[in-house]
Amino acid sequence: MAIIEVVDLVKRYDRKVAVDGVSFSVDEGEVFGILGPNGAGKTTTVECVEGLRAADSGVIRVDGLDPRRDRDAVRERLGAQLQSSELPDRIRVGEALALYASFYREPADWRELLGLLGLADQVRTEYRKLSGGQKQRVSIALALVGRPRIAVLDELTTGLDPQARRDTWGLVERVRDSGVTVVLVTHFMAEAERLCDRLALIDAGRLVAVDSPAGLVARVDGGQTVRFRPTTPLDVALLAALPEVDAVERRGPQVVVTGRGNLLHAVTSVLARNQVVAADLRVEQAGLDDAFIRLTGKTLPE
Numbered sequence: 138m139a140i141i142e143v144v145d146l147v148k149r150y151d152r153k154v155a156v157d158g159v160s161f162s163v164d165e166g167e168v169f170g171i172l173g174p175n176g177a178g179k180t181t182t183v184e185c186v187e188g189l190r191a192a193d194s195g196v197i198r199v200d201g202l203d204p205r206r207d208r209d210a211v212r213e214r215l216g217a218q219l220q221s222s223e224l225p226d227r228i229r230v231g232e233a234l235a236l237y238a239s240f241y242r243e244p245a246d247w248r249e250l251l252g253l254l255g256l257a258d259q260v261r262t263e264y265r266k267l268s269g270g271q272k273q274r275v276s277i278a279l280a281l282v283g284r285p286r287i288a289v290l291d292e293l294t295t296g297l298d299p300q301a302r303r304d305t306w307g308l309v310e311r312v313r314d315s316g317v318t319v320v321l322v323t324h325f326m327a328e329a330e331r332l333c334d335r336l337a338l339i340d341a342g343r344l345v346a347v348d349s350p351a352g353l354v355a356r357v358d359g360g361q362t363v364r365f366r367p368t369t370p371l372d373v374a375l376l377a378a379l380p381e382v383d384a385v386e387r388r389g390p391q392v393v394v395t396g397r398g399n400l401l402h403a404v405t406s407v408l409a410r411n412q413v414v415a416a417d418l419r420v421e422q423a424g425l426d427d428a429f430i431r432l433t434g435k436t437l438p439e
């Protein structure tokens with residue numbers, strides 16, 4: 138059942154259209170990703186869902202409620218991650234949690250929450266003295282302290298090192314396992330692929346597709362990549378002429394062939410016929426990043 142519904146959302150900043158007719162719905166209990174490049178309109182979209190910004194047009198329902206008109210009721214249901222600049226400089230972790238807990242009628246036990254998030258030893262630490270990963274965990278704790286049914290997590294792992302990023306992913310999975318619906322804004326492919334049940338791809342304010350990561354990948358028609366290093370001269374036009382091949386590219390000493398069907402067989406047959414020996418031959422199936430490139434024509438930083 139849909140817990141969030143967004144229909145034809147439009148949001149402008151002066152004359153710039155930041156969100157241009159976006160529609161999607163989020164099912165209760167899922168991790169729903171909003172994925173797109175910088176400036177795509179992801180944050181604006183979730184800020185409208187949170188009721189922090191008024192849409193210019195369109196309909197938004199959070200558990201059947203209007204985020205602007207029923208602001209207090211929506212705030213009880215939807216926990217938003219906080220931007221670090223919103224906390225006073227010298228506030229201690231425990232004080233921040235107690236403060237946010239005081240905003241809710243039935244808050245979670247914030248000490249228990251800090252324990253679950255591995256922050257039990259940081260209760261008296263000033264927020265500004267925490268590491269990047271610890272700050273992110275505090276912001277997750279603050280998003281959850283009101284016992285929301287939905288948690289909106291925006292660019293959760295930006296700026297974290299790979300280990301802290303993976304730890305944070307584990308936390309998001311635990312939040313989901315506790316029954317909370319998670320809306321995850323990200324521009325990291327790997328994060329979206331690992332965590333999200335479904336994804337909305339947004340580009341330049343428009344919705345490109347909504348599907349599961351596997352469903353998005355399937356849309357690129359089982360695309361494959363074959364890479365190798367020819368050890369004798371190779372005329373790549375021979376490969377480009379194959380019906381299975383979409384593109385052939387030279388990357389330094391490597392040849393990268395993308396295509397579909399029985400691509401590997403087609404490529405190796407040409408190589409064998411022309412007595413070209415291929416070193417370091419590798420075959421890769423299309424991933425979410427390939428789907429993103431095909432659907433938007435853009436790449437995302439990884």
Ligand SMILES: Nc1ncnc2c1ncn2[C@@H]1O[C@H](COP(=O)(O)OP(=O)(O)OP(=O)(O)O)[C@@H](O)[C@H]1O
Pocket residue numbers: 150153154155173174175176177178179180181182324
């Ligand atoms: N307060 C604002 N005033 C004017 N323009 C804005 C404002 N906030 C965002 N924009 C513009 O609206 C567009 C969408 O921005 P938004 O922050 O929603 O995108 P995003 O996908 O979240 O990007 P990022 O990943 O960089 O945060 C961008 O072109 C941005 O420059």
